[in-house]
Amino acid sequence: MANTARQTATSISSQTTKRIVKNKLDPQERLKQLIDYSNQVDVDPHVAPIRYYRSGIEMIRMANVYYDEGSLENAYVLYIKFMTLFLEKIRKHPDFLTVPVEVKARNQAKLREVLPKAEKLKQQLLEQYKDDYRRYLNEVKNLELERKKKESIATRDVGEDIPSKQTSTTGGKGFPPASLCLPAGSVRMPDRLDDITYPDPDLAPAKPTAPLPSAPPPSAPSDPRIAIPAIDRSTKPFTDSNDRFDSGSLRAVIVPGKVMTLFQAMAQSNTFKNIETCGILAGKLEQNELIVTHMIIPKQRGTSDSCTTTNEEEIFDYQDQLSLITLGWIHTHPTQTAFLSSVDLHTHCPYQLLLPEAVAVVCAPRYGDAGFFALTPDHGLKFIASCRKTGFHPHPTEPPLFEKADHVRVDQSSPLEVVDLRDK
Known part of the structure; x- marks a missing residue:
C-alpha cells in the first residue's frame, strides 16, 4: 500500500x-x-x-x-x-x-x-x-x-x-x-x-547488600504500642492515566467487531481471483482512546501478494470532510495465513513511525482467521525503517520484527461506516 x-x-x-x-x-x-x-x-x-x-x-x-x-x-x-x-x-x-x-x-x-x-x-x-x-x-x-x-x-x-x-x-x-x-x-x-x-x-532492582552492623533488624517491632508512621505515597508525583506522555504506554485502539466481516465480504470477488484487497482504517481521538469509526476502500491495484492504492487525493478529501485521523490499514491474504510479509512490514512501517498505535489488520479468508499486528518498537520498527530493499526480500526472524498488537480492543457494539471509493 x-x-x-x-x-x-x-x-x-x-x-x-x-x-x-x-x-x-x-x-x-x-x-x-x-x-x-x-x-x-x-x-x-x-x-x-x-x-x-x-x-x-x-x-x-x-x-x-x-x-x-x-x-x-x-x-x-x-x-x-x-x-x-x-x-x-x-x-x-x-x-x-x-x-x-x-x-x-x-x-x-x-x-x-x-x-x-x-x-x-x-x-x-x-x-x-x-x-x-x-x-x-x-x-x-x-x-x-x-x-x-x-x-x-x-x-x-x-x-x-x-x-x-x-x-x-x-x-x-x-x-x-x-x-x-x-x-x-x-x-x-x-x-x-x-x-x-x-x-x-523502570530500573532493574538493585542487588541486595548486607546491612551495616549498626542498622536495626528489618523485622517489625515487638511492642504493638510503638507507632511507626506510614509512608505517604502522595509525596510521589502522581501519574495521570489520561496523560498521553506520562503513561509510557500505547493508547487503546478500539476496532468495531464488524470490521473484519464487512471487509472480507467486500473483498470476496478479489479473493476468489487470488488478488489482495486493502483498506484504510480511520477514526477519532476521544478520551485518550483512538476509535475506528470508518473503513475506506480506495481505488487500488492488487496482485496475489500485494496491493497498492491509487487516487490518494480522494482518500484525503473524504477524511478532511469528516476530520478523520488515519489509525491503520487492513488487507487480505487470499491464500495465506494471517501474518506480516516482508512487503507488509515495509507498508506498515510509515504508519507506525507516524503513529505508534497504528495497527495492521490481516484477514485470511481461507483459514477463517484475522490478526492485529504491529512492528516491535524496540527492534522491528528501526530495522525496517533503515531497510532500503523493495519487493519481497528476506528479513531475519530473530529478534522478531512484528508482534500481535495487544493495545487493540475489539468492540462488537461500536458503529462503523464503510466507504467504497472503487466505484466512484
Missing part, C-alpha cells in the same frame, strides 16, 4: 516516554522540560514531504481534541511539534521545493492560527504548574508536621514503658521479655520527607 507514509504526523509527537513533568519541579523548569521534549522532531528524507504536510493536518486535529478535553500538556506538545516541523525541520528535506505552492500556503495559514494558541496555552500551563508546585509544598509541610507528631507519640510511649519493662527480665505476666523490647530512639525517622526514596519502576 503506497499511501502509508502519509499517515498522521500526529505520530511524530507520539513517541512513548517516561514522565517528564513532576509537581515537585520548579514551574519554569517543568515547562522547559516539556518544551525540550516537544522540540524533538525528525524528518525522514525517504518520506515525501507532501505527506508530512498531509499528516500535519491530522496532528492539529488531535491537538484540538486534547485541548477541548482539557489535556493541556498533550495539546501543547502537538502544537509545538507542528511548529518545529513546519517552521524548521521540513525545510531541510531534500525534496522540499517539490511541495506545491497551495499546500505550503495552507500550512502557513495553519501556522498563523497555531502560534497564538500555543503561546496562550503556554501561559495556562505555567499557571497550572505554579498551582501544582504550591500544592506540593503545602502537602510536604503538612506531612512533615504529621510525621513529627507521630514520632513524638512513639517516643513518649516507649519512654513511659521502659521502667516497667526493666523490672521484669524474665517476661512476667502482661510484659514481654526485656530482650524483645526496643530501646527508646531505635525507631528512627528521616529528618526530611524528601530523604525518603522510592524504587524507580
Whole structure:
C-alpha cells in the first residue's frame, strides 16, 4: 500500500516516554522540560514531504481534541511539534521545493492560527504548574508536621514503658521479655520527607547488600504500642492515566467487531481471483482512546501478494470532510495465513513511525482467521525503517520484527461506516 507514509504526523509527537513533568519541579523548569521534549522532531528524507504536510493536518486535529478535553500538556506538545516541523525541520528535506505552492500556503495559514494558541496555552500551563508546585509544598509541610507528631507519640510511649519493662527480665505476666523490647530512639525517622526514596519502576532492582552492623533488624517491632508512621505515597508525583506522555504506554485502539466481516465480504470477488484487497482504517481521538469509526476502500491495484492504492487525493478529501485521523490499514491474504510479509512490514512501517498505535489488520479468508499486528518498537520498527530493499526480500526472524498488537480492543457494539471509493 503506497499511501502509508502519509499517515498522521500526529505520530511524530507520539513517541512513548517516561514522565517528564513532576509537581515537585520548579514551574519554569517543568515547562522547559516539556518544551525540550516537544522540540524533538525528525524528518525522514525517504518520506515525501507532501505527506508530512498531509499528516500535519491530522496532528492539529488531535491537538484540538486534547485541548477541548482539557489535556493541556498533550495539546501543547502537538502544537509545538507542528511548529518545529513546519517552521524548521521540513525545510531541510531534500525534496522540499517539490511541495506545491497551495499546500505550503495552507500550512502557513495553519501556522498563523497555531502560534497564538500555543503561546496562550503556554501561559495556562505555567499557571497550572505554579498551582501544582504550591500544592506540593503545602502537602510536604503538612506531612512533615504529621510525621513529627507521630514520632513524638512513639517516643513518649516507649519512654513511659521502659521502667516497667526493666523490672521484669524474665517476661512476667502482661510484659514481654526485656530482650524483645526496643530501646527508646531505635525507631528512627528521616529528618526530611524528601530523604525518603522510592524504587524507580523502570530500573532493574538493585542487588541486595548486607546491612551495616549498626542498622536495626528489618523485622517489625515487638511492642504493638510503638507507632511507626506510614509512608505517604502522595509525596510521589502522581501519574495521570489520561496523560498521553506520562503513561509510557500505547493508547487503546478500539476496532468495531464488524470490521473484519464487512471487509472480507467486500473483498470476496478479489479473493476468489487470488488478488489482495486493502483498506484504510480511520477514526477519532476521544478520551485518550483512538476509535475506528470508518473503513475506506480506495481505488487500488492488487496482485496475489500485494496491493497498492491509487487516487490518494480522494482518500484525503473524504477524511478532511469528516476530520478523520488515519489509525491503520487492513488487507487480505487470499491464500495465506494471517501474518506480516516482508512487503507488509515495509507498508506498515510509515504508519507506525507516524503513529505508534497504528495497527495492521490481516484477514485470511481461507483459514477463517484475522490478526492485529504491529512492528516491535524496540527492534522491528528501526530495522525496517533503515531497510532500503523493495519487493519481497528476506528479513531475519530473530529478534522478531512484528508482534500481535495487544493495545487493540475489539468492540462488537461500536458503529462503523464503510466507504467504497472503487466505484466512484
